């Protein structure tokens with residue numbers, strides 16, 4: 001009998017808890033934000049309006065910039081006491097990768113569904129609508145506590161992180177509008193981790209996307225053209241050398257520390273195009289490779305090596321860079337960087353164990369570092385299955401709310417760093433690793 005009533009109490013309690021979460025204002029706006037379908041390429045006006053409304057509720061100054069039609073960048077200013085001091089830029093992106101309900105989602109990807117276990121479902125739950133709401137809620141709570149920050153804090157919301165940032169972070173960082181923000185430090189996205197730790201990204205690998213076009217003789221499908229004179233023969237030579245590099249680097253990756261994906265170059269052949277008819281030896285074959293350079297790679301020498309391999313693979317083969325990042329510097333994660341000290345102390349105060357990491361993929365933060373600004377990538381999601389870009393992307397409310405608390409402390413520490421403790425030149429907190 002007592003067991004049964006205990007059970008009833010437990011059910012009652014858990015339903016009360018779920019109810020409370022359903023009425024939590026942070027949870028509500030998180031759900032609403034997920035419900036706005038910001039799949040890459042969609043009209044972002046509803047997301048922009050959503051943020052302008054939230055900013056207006058807090059009496060904040062906002063701006064929307066377009067460097068390309070259809071790609072709005074939202075900037076929300078949370079003013080501090082002294083704008084002469086470098087500001088803290090809290091960056092996130094509005095866009096999400098596609099999600100199709102028919103791919104096996106338990107709850108629809110744009111539902112923001114809160115289930116009975118207090119988990120919020122939907123595309124963007126981890127990447128990275130959660131973080132944008134956490135920035136906002138943390139700042140709102142600091143304001144409600146009447147805590148004044150010394151430095152200005154800006155929330156910046158980008159339109160196209162998932163598709164290369166060509167219309168977002170890239171032109172923004174080069175703009176006068178960005179210069180006017182007087183940024184000292186940027187925070188950007190990190191990742192979830194299925195362990196009780198949170199990675200903090202301090203460097204990103206350079207992304208090279210390379211198209212190789214092999215031109216060869218076109219002839220009858222029944223003939224034996226000398227293989228090395230055909231598009232297929234030439235491209236197969238290219239594939240062999242590039243994938244031999246892949247094998248070598250794969251071996252390196254096996255020995256790599258989990259916190260340092262910068263120690264190897266990844267290379268994958270991700271597209272093959274060509275052919276006109278089933279019975280014609282094709283004139284052109286196109287290959288697209290996705291390469292992420294090890295952080296120590298000398299880009300000049302590496303490009304020369306690729307070109308040499310292509311030269312050896314046969315004549316009339318062209319190489320085109322679809323994307324070619326320069327190596328970007330690393331942010332100092334040690335006592336020499338007061339922003340790191342402030343950040344890591346805030347995290348540990350709130351029980352977060354942070355792990356300086358170079359991720360295998362890359363984020364918008366690399367454009368900031370390349371422009372001379374230190375940046376940390378952090379999404380507070382420890383003990384959370386990695387579901388960025390995955391089916392059934394979701395986040396527990398408990399983790400989401402703990403993330404707001406840690407950002408409150410992080411923003412407090414960073415935005416109150418006295419001017420005497422930091423250099424006026426933010427680039428002193430960066431270092432280059434390519435040789």
Ligand SMILES: *[C@@H]1O[C@H](CO)[C@@H](O)[C@H](O)[C@H]1NC(C)=O
Nearest residue numbers: 016018019020021022023024
């Ligand atoms: C949550 O809000 C709904 C609708 O306003 C209300 O009916 C319900 O009592 C609230 N629940 C709690 C636990 O506050």
Ligand SMILES: *[C@@H]1O[C@H](CO)[C@@H](O)[C@H](O)[C@H]1NC(C)=O
Nearest residue numbers: 037038039040041042098110
């Ligand atoms: C979300 O937007 C994408 C891209 O436009 C579209 O294909 C998809 O059907 C939309 N999903 C929903 C649920 O509206």
Ligand SMILES: *[C@@H]1O[C@H](CO)[C@@H](O)[C@H](O)[C@H]1NC(C)=O
Nearest residue numbers: 011014015018114115116117
């Ligand atoms: C969640 O719990 C409520 C109340 O106990 C129940 O009515 C509902 O069916 C449950 N929903 C799911 C999806 O399990």
Ligand SMILES: *[C@@H]1O[C@H](CO)[C@@H](O)[C@H](O)[C@H]1NC(C)=O
Nearest residue numbers: 081143144145146147148149
């Ligand atoms: C809020 O802070 C300001 C400046 O520090 C102070 O003048 C004011 O009295 C505070 N208001 C409340 C309600 O605490």
Ligand SMILES: *[C@@H]1O[C@H](CO)[C@@H](O)[C@H](O)[C@H]1NC(C)=O
Nearest residue numbers: 215216217283284315316317
């Ligand atoms: C290379 O291939 C193109 C297209 O097949 C052809 O027009 C051109 O003459 C070729 N050039 C050389 C140097 O073979």
Ligand SMILES: *[C@@H]1O[C@H](CO)[C@@H](O)[C@H](O)[C@H]1NC(C)=O
Nearest residue numbers: 227228233237311312313314
């Ligand atoms: C074809 O080209 C590859 C790469 O240049 C070379 O190793 C191979 O010997 C060539 N084969 C013939 C038959 O010429």
Ligand SMILES: *[C@@H]1O[C@H](CO)[C@@H](O)[C@H](O)[C@H]1NC(C)=O
Nearest residue numbers: 081082083084085418419420
């Ligand atoms: C703002 O900070 C600058 C740089 O540290 C300092 O020179 C100035 O006195 C400060 N202004 C105020 C009003 O505190």
Ligand SMILES: *[C@@H]1O[C@H](CO)[C@@H](O)[C@H](O)[C@H]1NC(C)=O
Nearest residue numbers: 298299300301432433434435
């Ligand atoms: C890369 O190598 C070239 C040629 O050896 C050299 O001139 C250049 O300084 C190197 N770059 C870096 C960043 O070390």
Ligand SMILES: [Zn+2]
Nearest residue numbers: 127128161189
């Ligand atoms: Zn992201």
